[in-house]
Amino acid sequence: MPSKASEVPTMIMNTIVGTKLDYTIIIFYFVAIFGFGSIFAKFTKSTKDFFYGNHRFSWWLVAFSCVASTVGSYSFIKYSAAGYSYGLSSSMAYLNDWPILGLFLFTWFPIIYFSNVASVPEYFERRFDTKTRLMALLVLMIYMVGYVGINLYTMGVALNAMVGTDIFWSAVVVAVVCTLYVAAGGQAAVIMTDLLQGILLLGAGLVLFALGIVALGGWEQFWSLLPEAWRLPFAHFNKPHDFNFVGVFWQDGMANNIAVYFMNQGFILRFLSLKSVREGKKTLIVVLFVLMPLAAIAAANAGWLGKAFVGAGILPADAEANKIFVTVADKVCVPGLFGLIMAALVAALMSTIDTLINAISVVFVNDLYRPYLMKKKSDHHYLTTARIVSLIAGLTGIILVPVFASFKSIYLAHATFIATVTPPMATAIFLGAFWKRFTPAAAFWSLLGGSIAVTISIWYPQIIAPFSHGTDPTGGYQYMRAAFGMFASVVIGIIVTFFTKPRESSEIEGLVVGTISKAKELFKGGKINESRWKPAYGVLKIVPGERILKLHRGAMSRLSSAAGDLLYVCDSRGWLGGLRSVHANAMEPHDGDPNEIMISQDLIDEGGLRPQRRHKVELIM
Amino acid sequence: MLIAIRTMISMAHNWDSFLYQFIVGGIVLLAGIVIPIIKKDVKLSNRDDQLTIAAILGGTALFFLFYLAWQFYAIKGV
Numbered sequence: 001m002p003s004k005a006s007e008v009p010t011m012i013m014n015t016i017v018g019t020k021l022d023y024t025i026i027i028f029y030f031v032a033i034f035g036f037g038s039i040f041a042k043f044t045k046s047t048k049d050f051f052y053g054n055h056r057f058s059w060w061l062v063a064f065s066c067v068a069s070t071v072g073s074y075s076f077i078k079y080s081a082a083g084y085s086y087g088l089s090s091s092m093a094y095l096n097d098w099p100i101l102g103l104f105l106f107t108w109f110p111i112i113y114f115s116n117v118a119s120v121p122e123y124f125e126r127r128f129d130t131k132t133r134l135m136a137l138l139v140l141m142i143y144m145v146g147y148v149g150i151n152l153y154t155m156g157v158a159l160n161a162m163v164g165t166d167i168f169w170s171a172v173v174v175a176v177v178c179t180l181y182v183a184a185g186g187q188a189a190v191i192m193t194d195l196l197q198g199i200l201l202l203g204a205g206l207v208l209f210a211l212g213i214v215a216l217g218g219w220e221q222f223w224s225l226l227p228e229a230w231r232l233p234f235a236h237f238n239k240p241h242d243f244n245f246v247g248v249f250w251q252d253g254m255a256n257n258i259a260v261y262f263m264n265q266g267f268i269l270r271f272l273s274l275k276s277v278r279e280g281k282k283t284l285i286v287v288l289f290v291l292m293p294l295a296a297i298a299a300a301n302a303g304w305l306g307k308a309f310v311g312a313g314i315l316p317a318d319a320e321a322n323k324i325f326v327t328v329a330d331k332v333c334v335p336g337l338f339g340l341i342m343a344a345l346v347a348a349l350m351s352t353i354d355t356l357i358n359a360i361s362v363v364f365v366n367d368l369y370r371p372y373l374m375k376k377k378s379d380h381h382y383l384t385t386a387r388i389v390s391l392i393a394g395l396t397g398i399i400l401v402p403v404f405a406s407f408k409s410i411y412l413a414h415a416t417f418i419a420t421v422t423p424p425m426a427t428a429i430f431l432g433a434f435w436k437r438f439t440p441a442a443a444f445w446s447l448l449g450g451s452i453a454v455t456i457s458i459w460y461p462q463i464i465a466p467f468s469h470g471t472d473p474t475g476g477y478q479y480m481r482a483a484f485g486m487f488a489s490v491v492i493g494i495i496v497t498f499f500t501k502p503r504e505s506s507e508i509e510g511l512v513v514g515t516i517s518k519a520k521e522l523f524k525g526g527k528i529n530e531s532r533w534k535p536a537y538g539v540l541k542i543v544p545g546e547r548i549l550k551l552h553r554g555a556m557s558r559l560s561s562a563a564g565d566l567l568y569v570c571d572s573r574g575w576l577g578g579l580r581s582v583h584a585n586a587m588e589p590h591d592g593d594p595n596e597i598m599i600s601q602d603l604i605d606e607g608g609l610r611p612q613r614r615h616k617v618e619l620i621m
Numbered sequence: 622m623l624i625a626i627r628t629m630i631s632m633a634h635n636w637d638s639f640l641y642q643f644i645v646g647g648i649v650l651l652a653g654i655v656i657p658i659i660k661k662d663v664k665l666s667n668r669d670d671q672l673t674i675a676a677i678l679g680g681t682a683l684f685f686l687f688y689l690a691w692q693f694y695a696i697k698g699v
Contacts (some may be wrong), residue, residue, distance in 0.1 A: 088695075089635075098684060100651020106663050231695035233688050245638035253646070268680035281673045300678040336636050433654065498692035514660035530667060 007509035016134030022339030029343040037181025040188040050186030051300030054275035059282035065194030067291045068351035074154040075299045080325040083303025094296035096253035114519035121367040128440035141558045146414040148398025155349040171401045179394025183387045197347035204344035205298020211332040212305035225311035241472035247479025253483030258426040266355035302328040360420040361389040426448025442496035450489030531560035533619040538597040548600035549584040566620040584609025
């Protein structure tokens, strides 16, 4: 296997500089993503489109975009280093999401989807009160804006270490590209570009693995070169302090997963963009059982290969863990492929950044600007504001890059802040959704008191000891802090709940477990229809009026539908993933041409439908 | 119990981690399915709910078997 290094003229900072072909591929990738993302501006006509794509997309589009967002800018470096140092158990963090499947799919997701909330703060206002909403808003904005800067900074550091580009200017290029297509196309642009980015980062990672195995002489050779401890799927239960099973289980598997799936605005918007709750179920099941295992291999395999390379004498025994991704890529990549790997690294960043930028604009407009700062303006006004906020969010991220680079204490402060507020936020959401009796006061004090308890644990880590599962106190039990924070928040929430007044059941219908049938009725605006159905097909015929959708009697029978049922009309070309689609309530059926779908112009415009095309109709409820 | 967990287990080949993942994770998973059934948000008579539960439990069972096979394959070597 030719080493790319032999064709590379120079090294910068002990790292490899790509060939012209590699750089051409990276530049082409930037241009392609920018152009592709910008196409979707024409599908963004309202804040609903901009925020969550107006409930239109298919499961496979959102599944890939979720994986692309999950794999962050530093994932390849971080998990390859863990894989090199500890083995295949570095995959644990990607494979321990399954316990939350039922909690998310059967309770939280239907609640947010059917109650038409666009953000966690909005849920907090409707479930609790304004005070709790504003507190959640403040926390989320600090978290997200800071996180844009952190991702840009870490990506700049990674690229600097690998190809020697300037940290700040790398961040600027990525931020400008992402911000412009998000501001233009909103959620549709995010999801569509993330589909490409997800395929690229999974594909490039898996190709790297395959090439590494070939370079070693085959799978059996690779496997035999790994020490036994490196081959095991799980790490040691509680040692060492900075990488052990129980720490990863509680911090990542529980606290982080609840935070990602229950409170991460980007993920919430992704799931809200789906055409139905049924699609959400398919999405998460495929993500957790199929795509995340692939992502685990893609992100960490360079570390596993690196260990085998050391065993084979291809790499020296003192190869550095933090550089193992670069080192292995250098060993196995031919010119051009290295550029593709770099593009995958950039894709991992861009797919995280675009999600955050879109989420910031949603939270700002939905939770601050529209309800408090500029009430009762037109939807067009709020859409323009959301676009401007996207630009400001990207700019702020760029400004934060040199700040994080110059003042490591600020970087650490942000990380500490997130670690402090995440367990209480996740707990408040969790208790709010699963316990009707949970009161607004309890939610507020869970957030505040839980954060205080976690802050105290930073100064006095010994209070975490009862939750330590025998882990070494070195490092202040940082991995077990999430378990302590969740426990403290739950205890505070339970105690305060029993001394304060809950909201009336009628006020929180559709917002808590046990009331999802009511939420569905509110969403549809009538009694729900959960009959088994088959799709109907036809061509569109434009009729006068507003929100008119009439199908032939036979088509309605096929759909097991009656007037008033919520239907989904989409272009029959499945590969569009629902990009051209619209929801509407069916009217009384017609007795004309069986292939005709009578539809008004406003619905055609809303869904971007093309009348000359064949369309598919599905029953939503 | 906490003391028991703290001192539990230093099982060979990290079987303790394996068991903890599937026992504690399994409890959380089942809670997420059973609570909505009890609260009637999920109806076992509904085909969509049936399929979702089957996919979740089937996927988890496959994960378990996959991990089990991986564990034995890792211990056995080549």
